[in-house]
Amino acid sequence: MDQLQFLTAMGITIFGMGVLGFLTRRSGIVALMCLELMLNGVNLCLVSFSHIHGSADGSALMMLIVLVAAAEAALALALFVAIFRQSSSVELDDYRMLKG
Amino acid sequence: MDQVFAVENTSLLRWIILFPLMGAILNGLILRSKNVKLSGLVATAASAIAFFICLSLVNSYGIFTEDFGQVLDPWFTWFSVGRIHVPFHLEYTPLTGVMLLVITGIGTLIHIFATGYMSEEKSPFRFFSYLNLFLAAMLVLVLSSNLVGVFLGWEGVGLCSYLLIGYWYEDNENTAAGMKAFVTNRIGDLGFFVALFLLAAYVGTFQISELVTIFAGESSPVEGGVILAVLACIFWASTGKSAQIPLYVWLPDAMAGPTPVSALIHAATMVTSGIFVSVRLWPLFASQPAVLDWILWVGMATAWLAALIALSQRDIKKVLAYSTVSQLGFMFVALGVGAPVAAFFHVVTHAFFKALLFLGAGSVIHGMHHDQDMFNMGGLRNKMPQTHATFLIGTLAIIGFPLTAGFFSKDMILAKAFEHGPLAWGLLLLAAVLTAFYMLRAYTLTFWGEARTEHAKHAHESSLWMAAPLMLLAAGALLVGFMETPPILFNVHGLEMAIKASWYGMSGEVVGHHGRHLSHATEWILLLVTSAASLSVAYFSYTKFRDQKSKLSASGFAVELSQNKFYVDEAYQIVFLRPLSWVAARTWKFIDVYIINGTLHVIRDGMRIGGQVLSFAHTGNLQTYAWYFAAAVAIALVFVNWVV
Numbered sequence: 001m002d003q004l005q006f007l008t009a010m011g012i013t014i015f016g017m018g019v020l021g022f023l024t025r026r027s028g029i030v031a032l033m034c035l036e037l038m039l040n041g042v043n044l045c046l047v048s049f050s051h052i053h054g055s056a057d058g059s060a061l062m063m064l065i066v067l068v069a070a071a072e073a074a075l076a077l078a079l080f081v082a083i084f085r086q087s088s089s090v091e092l093d094d095y096r097m098l099k100g
Numbered sequence: 101m102d103q104v105f106a107v108e109n110t111s112l113l114r115w116i117i118l119f120p121l122m123g124a125i126l127n128g129l130i131l132r133s134k135n136v137k138l139s140g141l142v143a144t145a146a147s148a149i150a151f152f153i154c155l156s157l158v159n160s161y162g163i164f165t166e167d168f169g170q171v172l173d174p175w176f177t178w179f180s181v182g183r184i185h186v187p188f189h190l191e192y193t194p195l196t197g198v199m200l201l202v203i204t205g206i207g208t209l210i211h212i213f214a215t216g217y218m219s220e221e222k223s224p225f226r227f228f229s230y231l232n233l234f235l236a237a238m239l240v241l242v243l244s245s246n247l248v249g250v251f252l253g254w255e256g257v258g259l260c261s262y263l264l265i266g267y268w269y270e271d272n273e274n275t276a277a278g279m280k281a282f283v284t285n286r287i288g289d290l291g292f293f294v295a296l297f298l299l300a301a302y303v304g305t306f307q308i309s310e311l312v313t314i315f316a317g318e319s320s321p322v323e324g325g326v327i328l329a330v331l332a333c334i335f336w337a338s339t340g341k342s343a344q345i346p347l348y349v350w351l352p353d354a355m356a357g358p359t360p361v362s363a364l365i366h367a368a369t370m371v372t373s374g375i376f377v378s379v380r381l382w383p384l385f386a387s388q389p390a391v392l393d394w395i396l397w398v399g400m401a402t403a404w405l406a407a408l409i410a411l412s413q414r415d416i417k418k419v420l421a422y423s424t425v426s427q428l429g430f431m432f433v434a435l436g437v438g439a440p441v442a443a444f445f446h447v448v449t450h451a452f453f454k455a456l457l458f459l460g461a462g463s464v465i466h467g468m469h470h471d472q473d474m475f476n477m478g479g480l481r482n483k484m485p486q487t488h489a490t491f492l493i494g495t496l497a498i499i500g501f502p503l504t505a506g507f508f509s510k511d512m513i514l515a516k517a518f519e520h521g522p523l524a525w526g527l528l529l530l531a532a533v534l535t536a537f538y539m540l541r542a543y544t545l546t547f548w549g550e551a552r553t554e555h556a557k558h559a560h561e562s563s564l565w566m567a568a569p570l571m572l573l574a575a576g577a578l579l580v581g582f583m584e585t586p587p588i589l590f591n592v593h594g595l596e597m598a599i600k601a602s603w604y605g606m607s608g609e610v611v612g613h614h615g616r617h618l619s620h621a622t623e624w625i626l627l628l629v630t631s632a633a634s635l636s637v638a639y640f641s642y643t644k645f646r647d648q649k650s651k652l653s654a655s656g657f658a659v660e661l662s663q664n665k666f667y668v669d670e671a672y673q674i675v676f677l678r679p680l681s682w683v684a685a686r687t688w689k690f691i692d693v694y695i696i697n698g699t700l701h702v703i704r705d706g707m708r709i710g711g712q713v714l715s716f717a718h719t720g721n722l723q724t725y726a727w728y729f730a731a732a733v734a735i736a737l738v739f740v741n742w743v744v
Contacts, residue, residue, distance in 0.1 A: 023726055031722075092722050099720030 015041030128229030140215030192243035216565030234260035288340015338374025359462030403429030432679025439516035508581035
């Protein structure tokens with residue numbers, strides 16, 4: 001198993017952990033962290049595939065994504081703080097107002 | 101047949117229509133004045149200007165003339181679709197000229213009368229606006245050079261008739277009468293519509309001049325059956341507008357409208373439009389004798405039925421209404437025996453004396469504080485001397501007193517009927533005798549004997565506004581007969597020339613017609629028999645009703661029948677209206693409620709149940725949706741990898 005294969009497998013594994021965590025954990029904060037995991041798994045794959053093609057575009061794009069993700073994480077955490085102040089809970093099960 | 105006429109163009113004709121139209125707009129939309137004098141003045145002026153334009157037309161183009169070209173006002177093209185080209189052109193012929201003078205002349209007099217008659221109205225501008233609009237529509241009908249324009253006027257007069265019958269719309273009876281008139285007329289108008297479609301499909305022209313010159317006779321480029329169908333349809337339309345069996349039932353009810361309306365629309369002008377159109381198209385009718393037979397017997401039956409009903413009516417306007425229906429029957433009989441000149445002659449004379457009678461009745465009703473029952477009148481001759489004198493002249497004219505207008509026209513119809521056959525003549529003579537009886541009954545009950553109620557005791561003569569038109573019409577009722585007289589008396593043939601000059605050189609001889617020509621001796625005998633019969637019955641009727649103190653109406657089965665108008669309305673109710681409303685109710689319940697509503701309900705319920713079922717999937721929990729999403733991605737991956 002060469003280095004590229006390893007990196008790809010690693011990216012997929014991180015993505016899969018993120019998916020499983022997002023689907024099963026109740027806490028909104030954890031769900032948010034799992035979201036970041038998924039994003040980073042995909043980022044790792046992006047860089048790897050870009051490297052296979054001998055291009056630096058993937059690395060450049062990755063920098064942009066990390067930047068945006070940081071901003072997004074800050075925004076989402078602020079939202080959760082606001083939600084917590086409203087109803088003292090960040091459990092996803094407690095927010096079912098859109099039930100049909 | 102291929103004769104080319106000198107066509108003269110003028111833009112004068114459109115103004116005859118435009119002035120009444122402007123009067124209607126000015127009164128109805130702009131002034132909206134509650135002052136009856138002002139509204140009346142505007143409307144009368146509009147009508148009078150139209151009359152003077154007609155006079156100048158007649159003066160410059162002639163009316164009693166043999167040699168006539170074509171006078172056209174090419175106004176604008178109305179529409180043009182494919183090979184159907186419909187210009188809005190107006191046309192003057194001598195026949196049109198006579199009709200124009202009658203419409204605008206009598207119309208103006210009636211406008212003047214109405215200014216006095218409607219003096220207590222709350223919204224007189226509405227009345228005068230409708231009246232002017234009616235004139236405009238009627239003039240379109242008369243002036244149009246093609247049948248589509250005639251149809252426009254035909255519908256327009258129907259609309260105005262509806263508006264004016266229901267003018268006192270706060271009374272249910274009036275609005276019902278208006279709707280009855282409108283609906284009955286629509287049934288007739290369908291015939292006109294079908295005729296237009298037949299012309300569009302098979303003939304390709306609506307121009308009256310082309311129809312008359314090219315499509316009449318044996319060398320017609322289309323099959324005779326088509327022309328026959330067109331004429332039958334036009335006749336059907338005429339039975340509606342001109343109140344013949346089976347569609348006459350609206351006219352007596354139309355008397356619910358104000359009396360000047362009855363005089364102008366439902367006696368003098370609109371109801372004669374069926375006869376006018378037939379005379380205009382006469383060479384076509386003459387080429388299809390089959391349709392003339394129907395016209396003859398329908399007219400005869402109408403003349404009789406209406407006369408029998410008129411015998412026992414108590415309402416003075418109802419008597420006049422049924423006499424109108426009966427006289428229209430006379431005109432159709434004249435058409436049926438192949439005498440369009442006699443028919444149109446009677447249109448003209450009838451316009452004068454019937455307008456006179458209606459206005460006289462209006463004057464009486466005005467004096468009687470809107471009581472129309474003749475049994476409540478009596479003895480009015482001293483209280484209303486002018487009305488009495490003019491009404492008497494009208495009565496004498498309608499029963500055919502020698503040398504009055506009605507005498508000449510009725511005698512001409514009877515003579516032509518005799519040429520056709522003794523049966524038609526005999527029946528028509530009896531109908532004329534009935535006319536004498538019921539008209540003298542109405543006259544005597546109203547003006548002779550003792551005053552039978554308080555109203556009659558205190559009746560007053562009407563103002564000069566109302567009396568002056570009566571006198572002018574009375575003069576007309578005495579004199580217009582002299583435009584066409586029999587060979588044995590004066591031998592004047594003005595109207596005959598005018599009408600024959602309006603057929604674009606066609607002769608108007610009925611195909612296969614072998615009418616005998618009457619000798620002078622026969623004419624004298626007919627004349628004397630007619631006059632003697634009418635006058636003796638008139639005298640009998642006069643003496644019978646003059647001195648009667650207690651019992652005014654007879655009783656018995658026949659009288660019951662007559663008083664109840666032969667139960668025709670009731671029969672229509674049972675035969676047509678009830679089945680129709682039964683079908684309508686069923687259609688409504690089955691198609692509307694069951695099928696259409698049912699389908700919509702099924703769709704609605706399906707939506708609702710489907711929504712309820714699917715809403716179970718909608719938990720509101722973010723992670724459920726994430727699961728759906730993951731599952732969908734998984735399925736898509738499997739599909740992409742292994743299935744495709």
